[in-house]
Amino acid sequence: MTDHELVVLYENGNDSAFDVLLERHQSYIYSYILFLVKDSDAANDFFQDTFQRAIVAIRSHKYQTSGKFSAWLTRIAHNLIIDKSRECETTQTVREDQVKPKTLNSLRLSEATREDEMIDSQTRQSIRHLLDYLPEPQKEVIMMRFYDDLSFKEIAELTGVSINTSLGRMRYALINLRKLIGNRQFSLVG
Numbered sequence: 001m002t003d004h005e006l007v008v009l010y011e012n013g014n015d016s017a018f019d020v021l022l023e024r025h026q027s028y029i030y031s032y033i034l035f036l037v038k039d040s041d042a043a044n045d046f047f048q049d050t051f052q053r054a055i056v057a058i059r060s061h062k063y064q065t066s067g068k069f070s071a072w073l074t075r076i077a078h079n080l081i082i083d084k085s086r087e088c089e090t091t092q093t094v095r096e097d098q099v100k101p102k103t104l105n106s107l108r109l110s111e112a113t114r115e116d117e118m119i120d121s122q123t124r125q126s127i128r129h130l131l132d133y134l135p136e137p138q139k140e141v142i143m144m145r146f147y148d149d150l151s152f153k154e155i156a157e158l159t160g161v162s163i164n165t166s167l168g169r170m171r172y173a174l175i176n177l178r179k180l181i182g183n184r185q186f187s188l189v190g
Contacts, residue, residue: 003068006018007021007058021069029050033046036077130177137159137169140159141166141169141173142173
């Protein structure tokens, strides 16, 4: 019998049809979950939750036969893992006794002062001025990476070169900027 036929039987009250579905897909679904969570206890929990959700969906006539049954189970498992991951991210807090004393007093954790903002602005202007001394391809990759926040893959696609070429241009641009700062004794601030 096909998965679809078994689902219809189970939907109509034949519990042994679901046993066949479980036996048919349990190895694949469990392996998929274990691959993602890398913990057998967590994988067991997600596995059980996945099939519980499947049971509820089928019995409440919410299962849609638009694709493969195994893909549907995989999507349920994936969504459960993502939901749990998001839940854990939002509930994690840091207690003061868990970190080194100086960590929480770091300037990086404080709000920027007006002076910090001015220094940052002047530094950006100085660097922007230095970019005019770079060859155009190097200037272009710096602008796209740091000012437009593009990935090297996106830069490569937009400029029509390979990712390695984009990376090489970035490397040479940074080397040249360091030389410019040293040779011309540019001050990045003030």
